[in-house]
Amino acid sequence: MFLKGRYYLLEHLVRIELFGKHYTFKAETDALHATEVADTLVQEVRRIESQLNNSPTSLNQLGIMIMTALNIANNNIEIKKNHSDFLCEISEKSANIIRLLDNCLM
Numbered sequence: 143m144f145l146k147g148r149y150y151l152l153e154h155l156v157r158i159e160l161f162g163k164h165y166t167f168k169a170e171t172d173a174l175h176a177t178e179v180a181d182t183l184v185q186e187v188r189r190i191e192s193q194l195n196n197s198p199t200s201l202n203q204l205g206i207m208i209m210t211a212l213n214i215a216n217n218n219i220e221i222k223k224n225h226s227d228f229l230c231e232i233s234e235k236s237a238n239i240i241r242l243l244d245n246c247l248m
Contacts, residue, residue: 156180160187161203186210 154173157166158180169176190209194200201209 158184160184160207182214183210186213 154169154171154176155166156169156173156176156179157164159165160183167176167180169179171179187206187210190206190213194206
Protein backbone atom coordinates (compact mmCIF):
# COMPACT_ATOMS: atom_id res chain seq x y z
CA MET A 143 0.00 0.00 0.00
CA PHE A 144 1.29 3.47 -0.75
CA LEU A 145 0.00 7.02 -0.51
CA LYS A 146 -0.72 8.80 -3.79
CA GLY A 147 -2.17 12.25 -3.38
CA ARG A 148 -4.75 11.86 -0.65
CA TYR A 149 -5.77 8.33 -1.53
CA TYR A 150 -4.31 5.01 -0.54
CA LEU A 151 -3.89 2.73 -3.51
CA LEU A 152 -3.30 -0.96 -3.18
CA GLU A 153 -1.19 -2.65 -5.75
CA HIS A 154 -2.92 -5.75 -7.08
CA LEU A 155 -1.23 -8.54 -8.93
CA VAL A 156 -3.03 -9.91 -11.96
CA ARG A 157 -1.95 -13.14 -13.53
CA ILE A 158 -2.84 -14.16 -17.07
CA GLU A 159 -1.85 -16.97 -19.36
CA LEU A 160 -1.10 -16.30 -23.02
CA PHE A 161 0.37 -18.80 -25.46
CA GLY A 162 1.00 -21.27 -22.65
CA LYS A 163 3.05 -18.81 -20.59
CA HIS A 164 2.03 -17.12 -17.35
CA TYR A 165 2.47 -13.37 -16.91
CA THR A 166 1.98 -11.37 -13.72
CA PHE A 167 1.27 -7.64 -13.75
CA LYS A 168 0.90 -5.04 -11.04
CA ALA A 169 -2.30 -3.03 -11.32
CA GLU A 170 -3.07 0.15 -9.43
CA THR A 171 -6.81 -0.24 -9.95
CA ASP A 172 -9.17 -2.38 -7.96
CA ALA A 173 -8.72 -6.11 -8.38
CA LEU A 174 -12.06 -6.66 -10.13
CA HIS A 175 -11.33 -4.03 -12.79
CA ALA A 176 -7.79 -5.28 -13.36
CA THR A 177 -9.05 -8.84 -13.73
CA GLU A 178 -11.74 -7.70 -16.18
CA VAL A 179 -9.12 -5.94 -18.32
CA ALA A 180 -6.87 -9.02 -18.31
CA ASP A 181 -9.82 -11.31 -19.11
CA THR A 182 -10.78 -9.08 -22.05
CA LEU A 183 -7.27 -9.39 -23.45
CA VAL A 184 -7.20 -13.18 -23.04
CA GLN A 185 -10.66 -13.58 -24.60
CA GLU A 186 -9.71 -11.44 -27.60
CA VAL A 187 -6.45 -13.37 -28.11
CA ARG A 188 -8.40 -16.65 -28.03
CA ARG A 189 -10.96 -15.26 -30.49
CA ILE A 190 -8.21 -14.25 -32.93
CA GLU A 191 -6.50 -17.64 -32.51
CA SER A 192 -9.73 -19.50 -33.23
CA GLN A 193 -10.36 -17.40 -36.34
CA LEU A 194 -6.86 -18.15 -37.57
CA ASN A 195 -7.27 -21.88 -36.90
CA ASN A 196 -10.10 -21.90 -39.45
CA SER A 197 -8.08 -19.87 -41.95
CA PRO A 198 -5.24 -20.72 -44.31
CA THR A 199 -3.42 -17.64 -42.98
CA SER A 200 -1.33 -18.10 -39.88
CA LEU A 201 0.35 -15.54 -37.65
CA ASN A 202 3.01 -15.89 -35.02
CA GLN A 203 2.38 -14.80 -31.43
CA LEU A 204 3.43 -11.22 -32.15
CA GLY A 205 1.04 -11.07 -35.10
CA ILE A 206 -1.80 -12.38 -32.95
CA MET A 207 -1.04 -9.79 -30.27
CA ILE A 208 -0.98 -7.00 -32.89
CA MET A 209 -4.33 -8.16 -34.28
CA THR A 210 -5.69 -8.29 -30.73
CA ALA A 211 -4.44 -4.78 -29.97
CA LEU A 212 -5.93 -3.45 -33.21
CA ASN A 213 -9.32 -5.03 -32.47
CA ILE A 214 -9.40 -3.66 -28.92
CA ALA A 215 -8.31 -0.21 -30.15
CA ASN A 216 -10.99 -0.30 -32.86
CA ASN A 217 -13.66 -1.21 -30.28
CA ASN A 218 -12.46 1.64 -28.07
CA ILE A 219 -12.65 4.15 -30.93
CA GLU A 220 -16.16 2.97 -31.86
CA ILE A 221 -17.32 3.34 -28.25
CA LYS A 222 -15.84 6.86 -28.05
CA LYS A 223 -17.55 7.84 -31.31
CA ASN A 224 -20.89 6.41 -30.18
CA HIS A 225 -20.55 8.25 -26.87
CA SER A 226 -19.73 11.51 -28.65
CA ASP A 227 -22.68 11.06 -31.05
CA PHE A 228 -24.95 10.33 -28.08
CA LEU A 229 -23.81 13.48 -26.27
CA CYS A 230 -24.44 15.58 -29.38
CA GLU A 231 -27.91 14.10 -29.78
CA ILE A 232 -28.77 14.71 -26.12
CA SER A 233 -27.45 18.27 -26.36
CA GLU A 234 -29.60 18.98 -29.44
CA LYS A 235 -32.70 17.48 -27.82
CA SER A 236 -32.09 19.43 -24.62
CA ALA A 237 -31.73 22.67 -26.60
CA ASN A 238 -35.00 21.94 -28.43
CA ILE A 239 -36.83 21.27 -25.15
CA ILE A 240 -35.46 24.48 -23.63
CA ARG A 241 -36.53 26.40 -26.73
CA LEU A 242 -40.04 24.91 -26.55
CA LEU A 243 -40.33 25.73 -22.85
CA ASP A 244 -39.13 29.30 -23.46
CA ASN A 245 -41.72 29.71 -26.23
CA CYS A 246 -44.48 28.43 -23.93
CA LEU A 247 -43.51 30.86 -21.19
CA MET A 248 -43.55 33.89 -23.46
